[in-house]
Amino acid sequence: METTTQSKAAIKGGEFLIRETLSHEVFIPEEFNEEQKMIMQQCKDFLVKEIYPRLDDIDSMKDPKLMPSLMDKAGELGLLGTSVPQELGGFGMDFNTSMLVAEVIGGGHSFAVALSAHTGIGTLPILYYGNEEQKKKYIPKLATGEWKAAYCLTEPDSGSDANSGKTKAVLSADGKHYVINGQKMWITNGGFADIYIVFAKIDNDKNLSAFIVEKSFGGVTMNEEEKKMGIKGSSTRQIFFNDCKVPVENLLSERENGFKIAVNILNVGRIKLGVAAVGGSKMALSTAIKYSNERKQFGVAISSFGAIKHKIAEAATRIFASESAHYRASQNIDDAYNAFVAGGMDSAKARLKALEEFAIECAILKVHGSEVLDFTVDEGVQIYGGMGFSAEGPMDRAYRDARINRIFEGTNEINRLLTIDMLLKRAMKGSLDLMNPAMAVQKELMSIPDFGATEEEGLFVKEKKALANLKKAGLMVAGAAIQKFMMKLSDEQEILMNLADMLIEGYVAESTLLRVEKLIGQRGEKACEIQKEMALIYLHTAIERAASAGKSAITSFAEGDEQRLMLMGLKRFTKVESYNLKEARRKVANHAIEKGEYAF
Numbered sequence: 181m182e183t184t185t186q187s188k189a190a191i192k193g194g195e196f197l198i199r200e201t202l203s204h205e206v207f208i209p210e211e212f213n214e215e216q217k218m219i220m221q222q223c224k225d226f227l228v229k230e231i232y233p234r235l236d237d238i239d240s241m242k243d244p245k246l247m248p249s250l251m252d253k254a255g256e257l258g259l260l261g262t263s264v265p266q267e268l269g270g271f272g273m274d275f276n277t278s279m280l281v282a283e284v285i286g287g288g289h290s291f292a293v294a295l296s297a298h299t300g301i302g303t304l305p306i307l308y309y310g311n312e313e314q315k316k317k318y319i320p321k322l323a324t325g326e327w328k329a330a331y332c333l334t335e336p337d338s339g340s341d342a343n344s345g346k347t348k349a350v351l352s353a354d355g356k357h358y359v360i361n362g363q364k365m366w367i368t369n370g371g372f373a374d375i376y377i378v379f380a381k382i383d384n385d386k387n388l389s390a391f392i393v394e395k396s397f398g399g400v401t402m403n404e405e406e407k408k409m410g411i412k413g414s415s416t417r418q419i420f421f422n423d424c425k426v427p428v429e430n431l432l433s434e435r436e437n438g439f440k441i442a443v444n445i446l447n448v449g450r451i452k453l454g455v456a457a458v459g460g461s462k463m464a465l466s467t468a469i470k471y472s473n474e475r476k477q478f479g480v481a482i483s484s485f486g487a488i489k490h491k492i493a494e495a496a497t498r499i500f501a502s503e504s505a506h507y508r509a510s511q512n513i514d515d516a517y518n519a520f521v522a523g524g525m526d527s528a529k530a531r532l533k534a535l536e537e538f539a540i541e542c543a544i545l546k547v548h549g550s551e552v553l554d555f556t557v558d559e560g561v562q563i564y565g566g567m568g569f570s571a572e573g574p575m576d577r578a579y580r581d582a583r584i585n586r587i588f589e590g591t592n593e594i595n596r597l598l599t600i601d602m603l604l605k606r607a608m609k610g611s612l613d614l615m616n617p618a619m620a621v622q623k624e625l626m627s628i629p630d631f632g633a634t635e636e637e638g639l640f641v642k643e644k645k646a647l648a649n650l651k652k653a654g655l656m657v658a659g660a661a662i663q664k665f666m667m668k669l670s671d672e673q674e675i676l677m678n679l680a681d682m683l684i685e686g687y688v689a690e691s692t693l694l695r696v697e698k699l700i701g702q703r704g705e706k707a708c709e710i711q712k713e714m715a716l717i718y719l720h721t722a723i724e725r726a727a728s729a730g731k732s733a734i735t736s737f738a739e740g741d742e743q744r745l746m747l748m749g750l751k752r753f754t755k756v757e758s759y760n761l762k763e764a765r766r767k768v769a770n771h772a773i774e775k776g777e778y779a780f
Contacts, residue, residue: 191512193538194603196687197651198617200644203697207276207511209503210699216277219262223284226257231288235577238290238413241405247294247415248328248372255325259285260299264307265527269320275517275531279510282452283503286459289581290413296456297368298322300449302329305377306392308528309433309441314392318375330373332364332393332419333442340594343388343439347380347421357425358382358391360399363418370402370417378421379438388438392430399424410580447535449589451513451542454549455506457585461499461549461556464578465492466777468560471567473776482563483773486766491559493717493765496772498552500711500780501718505548505691509541540602543595544684550585550592557582596680597673603683604662604669618659621652625749639705640697643719646756647690650726653753654682657733660746664737678733682726689722710771711780713764720759727754 191201212220230253231238237246254260263278264270278299285292303322306314321327338345347362360380367376376393393400403418433441469492472483482488513534520530535542557578561568568575586592607614658679665672696715700708727750734746772779 192612193512194540194606194612196541196690197603197654197683198612198614200648201690201694203694203701206508206691206694206698208695208698209507210702212276212280216280219273219277220280220284222257223259223281226254226259227285227288227291231291235289235413239577241413241415244371247291247413250291251294251298251328252325254295255323259295260303260325261323262299264303264319264323268307268315269323275514275534276507276510279452279455279506283455283459283506286456287463289460289577290411292456292460293411293414293584294369296449296452297331298325298329300452301331301445302369302373302375302377304448305331305390305432305441305445308445308532309390309437310392313429314432318392322375327374328369328372329375329377330367330369330419331445332367332370332376332378334366335363336365340590342379342442345379345381345388347378349380349382349389349391349426351382351428352425355428357427358431360391360393360421360424360426362421364421365418366406367417367419369415370419371405371415376400376419377432378426379442380421382435385436387436388442389435390432390438390441391426392432393421393424393426394430397424397426408584410577410583412580444532444536446589447539447542450546450595451506451509453585453589454502454542454545454547455510457549457553457582458499458503458506460578460582461495461502461553462778464553464557464560464575464582465495465499465772467574467578468492468495468563469772469778470776472563473773475565483769486762488563489766489769489773490762491563492772493768495552495556495559496768496778496780497714497717497721497765498555499778500714501688501692502545502549502552504695505541505688506545508691508694509538509545512541513538540599540606541687543590543599543602544680544687546589547592547595547599547680548684548688550582550588553582553585593673593677596677596684599680599683600658600676601670614655614658618655621655622659624652625656625745625752639700640693640715642757643693643716646719646723647686647693649753649755650682650686650689650723653726653730653750654679654686656746656749656753657682657730660742661733661737672737675733675736678729678736681729685722685726685729689719692718710768713767714780716759717761717764717768720756720761723754723756727751730754 230250237243258271259281261270262273262281263275266272282296285295306318322329333342335345335347347360349358349360352359360378362380374395378391378393379388380391382389399422401420401422406416408416472488473481475482516534516537517530520533521527557575561575561579564573564575567573570576606612661669661675692715696708696711699711730750734743734750738746
């Protein structure tokens with residue numbers, strides 16, 4: 181394991197596009213240890229005992245004390261302090277373990293939103309940016325749930341453009357307080373939070389600052405609970421700060437450092453939202469599989485029909501793929517953190533540095549996880565048929581609750597744009613060498629393919645070549661777009677989103693293949709037959725989706741001979757040997773149907 185960690189620690193964020201990753205370098209969910217498995221089971225038991233029997237009560241919000249009381253119970257079990265250091269009242273678990281908790285609790289509908297907001301964007305700004313006094317005062321109470329937290333960034337005129345917020349903070353005449361005035365909206369946990377992380381501009385500063393505001397400070401009022409499409413049991417309020425006096429010692433980090441705090445904390449929120457969506461997807465698909473086994477039509481269970489099997493297999497494959505990518509990235513983050521700490525860096529700073537390093541992957545996974553969940557619940561409704569559209573059935577809540585995830589933590593459109601923006605900025609700074617690989621692809625494009633090359637033998641040799649070519653396709657399209665638009669490429673959002681889709685599919689397909697390759701190495705090919713089918717299904721469909729995105733991009737900016745050459749190159753780089761996907765999906769579906777749940 182030591183050599184594995186060393187080789188993984190050297191991998192940079194975004195480098196997957198230009199560097200081959202070997203299967204021994206990735207962490208796979210099958211490697212969770214016994215303690216982690218116990219924590220996972222504890223989370224599942226908590227949902228079954230405390231959350232699922234109360235879903236209607238939670239959503240009705242008739243009892244405003246219900247959600248805080250459930251948070252208290254989660255705190256008693258340690259679920260609010262998984263990643264909080266032991267000296268501050270938590271369990272001091274690694275990032276991968278906190279991801280596992282987020283995944284399982286992700287099946288908890290509105291409760292999952294409350295818990296993730298508290299443990300993530302509510303607690304982490306203090307843990308990562310607070311001084312020692314602030315950490316000692318607040319973190320132990322947040323870790324146990326004695327105090328609940330909320331994050332106040334969004335304003336009526338400030339959403340994706342967070343730094344345009346109008347909330348103001350002015351230093352009092354005696355210099356002892358900042359007086360905050362402003363309005364925040366869409367504040368999760370707003371109705372019952374004791375602590376608010378509030379972003380405001382001091383005087384006429386260009387950038388935001390951040391403050392730890394206790395509700396007891398006074399000057400804090402709020403509107404009634406928002407009426408929402410889904411996550412109805414999640415407290416969501418507009419909050420007003422009217423001459424709210426905040427002690428100067430409650431300035432979080434340095435003046436004007438608020439925007440940086442917001443951006444870096446969102447990296448954590450994005451990957452954890454993605455993995456929570458994976459957990460929600462597993463729960464929704466398991467529910468749909470169970471129903472398909474029970475529902476009879478034409479004298480047989482509907483799970484015996486090919487159309488239903490296709491839906492089950494496709495959803496299962498996408499979930500498996502997204503899970504593979506999430507834990508690959510989270511282990512990369514853990515390894516980077518360990519390397520920074522070993523180099524003498526402060527723990528909190530190291531955690532932020534590691535998350536910042538893999539910000540590209542965090543954005544990718546937020547998009548992928550949330551869209552897998554949307555796909556899964558939509559197919560779940562379809563499997564249920566008429567009962568799927570009924571509020572009496574479970575898919576009604578699952579379908580509505582899923583939709584917010586493509587908006588939370590930055591819309592999926594924003595995250596797609598960020599993915600490419602961050603990648604290009606790193607290339608311009610020289611931290612990622614995209615230029616030489618892109619030029620090599622251009623040179624290869626002008627050369628004659630070597631059709632006579634002898635195929636190597638071994639596991640996934642052809643598939644790895646297809647993956648390498650898929651990356652070349654992305655480099656080809658990106659390189660041509662940069663040459664065409666130069667500094668104005670940021671205005672071509674449609675093209676950027678096409679490029680992001682190519683990048684996302686490549687990363688997830690590779691993660692899935694590496695997971696299965698490693699698993700086969702541990703268990704043997706026969707024991708991993710179904711997982712192998714899932715890896716091949718995902719690879720083939722990912723190449724199709726990437727080819728479609730590439731074509732959309734090319735035809736939007738290239739013309740004539742240039743367009744023809746690039747389309748030929750795209751076809752060449754997205755060529756993959758045909759595979760019987762119907763039979764592969766049937767094997768996957770049959771396994772899930774036999775088990776009666778998502779069982780991978």
